[in-house]
Amino acid sequence: MKIICTRQNLVQGVSTSQRGVSAKSPMPILSGILLSAKGNTLTLEATDLEMGIQCTIPCNVQEEGSIVLPAKYFGEIVRRLPDSPIQIESAEGENAIIHYGQSEIAINGFSADEFPVFSNPQGNTSFTMPEEELKEYLRQVLFATSSDENRPVFTGILLEISNGILRLVATDTHRLALREENLSNDLEDISVIIPGKALNELSRVIGDPDKNITISIGDNQVIFIMEDTKLISRLIEGQFPNYRQVIPQGYKTRIKLKTKEFFESVERASLLARVGTQVVRLAIEEDKVIISANTEVGRIHEEVPCYLSGETMQIAFNALYLIDALRSIGGESIHIDMSGPLSPGILRTVDSANYLSLVLPVRTS
Missing domain, CATH: 3.10.150.10 (DNA Polymerase III, subunit A, domain 2)
Structure with a gap:
């Protein structure tokens, strides 16, 4: 050579x-x-x-x-x-x-x-989308994957195509992220689990707004084809949990608030919450959310304006999980839907129905 x-x-x-x-x-x-x-x-x-x-x-x-x-x-x-x-x-x-x-x-x-041969998967499901869009979708779900290799299904992301809708779903059993987008209606329905590690590496090499990426899915492999790069990965075997069952269809309490303001307040509270239980408490009132944390380091009490629909309530979350969800969601304003202090919090942007992030509450005394 x-x-x-x-x-x-x-x-x-x-x-x-x-x-x-x-x-x-x-x-x-x-x-x-x-x-x-x-x-x-x-x-x-x-x-x-x-x-x-x-x-x-x-x-x-x-x-x-x-x-x-x-x-x-x-x-x-x-x-x-x-x-x-x-x-x-x-x-x-x-x-x-x-x-x-x-x-x-x-x-x-x-x-x-x-050197092992670099093979291409044999399969009938193939579709193309802008690199920039896929990078954003991955950013919104990758954080919810698990790092526990003893439960491989949770270390991956479910890629599901049903009735022309693409869904990417990730969960580590404490939180869940779901992104969906319309695709061509002539695609076959499919459901596969792609390793989070592979998608994390993919997200680092894509993102050009002027380029497309082709995704081709075989029986046990998936290949991502870019202009000058290919990434191939084995699929994860196993059954992804029925994520639809854990997403509440209604709510008793809905709050609307400014994403940036709420994020910054929770982030400040997390500085104290990281010592010990990592818990932040939310007291939801008629026109505000009171964010608090109390640990051996100290305590914090902040108030963020909100619009309330439904019942007032109190609920607690893992601070870091809530921060991850808020960081990924984007949008100027968000809705958080809850059905009680022991039910999940569902975060959505006000102006889009294509993405949601679910965070389980923390049981407190």
Whole structure:
């Protein structure tokens, strides 16, 4: 293999593909990036066998070939190279020489023959949407996934298509986030669970307002296809909980308040609530919400104006869960619906019905 490319393109390719590198695999080759030169492009791939990322960059291919280089060292080297044409060449072995200006670096790697094959899923469900929109949807639900690997279903996001409506749902059993959007009506109904880790990495590489992303779903894999990047992930096996059952259809108490004002007040209360139980209390009155926390560090009492529909009440929430929900919701004003001190709080923006965030209350004495 022998190629010449710009430092800028190489940094982009390495930074993107490096997100797929395995951190703890017993297979040394999975700590590397596969470089494959063909035609007038260089393809960089990395995988941990659960998720893989492939990025293609333009380059001058003088001799086609491939090699696997250790991601950690190769990435650090590339990012520190001068801004000049970079030549990479490797013979029929397991090392490569990086030429830049009058200097060179030799780096040991692995044979490309040992690297796992990057396959595409076979499936009939495929749709395209703007990158910017998908990034926003993921931002609104990813926070509600669980990090407990003993319950893999809760570490993922449910992607559901039903009657032409796309739904993304996440829950860790203490909170839930749901985003829905209309799609084409000719899509088949489908329900799959995509690992939160893969979608978190995807959210870091998408977001261009002028580009689209294609999502193709197979029997046990999903692939996200962008202009110069592909991300493939295994699906999580198991049954996602019936999220519809936990979303109340009515309310006894509804408050409308300014999102930013309420968020900042809860955030201040959380500074004290983090010591101990992480609980903030809400006392909902006719024209205001009283936010309070009382711990060994001190106490806080704030009042935020609101419009009340229904009954006055008192309820308590985990401060950090409430902050996450408020941070993700957006919008100038929100509704919070409740049916009692032991029922979930449902947060929605006033001007949109496409998103909701559910937070379970905390039982207090």
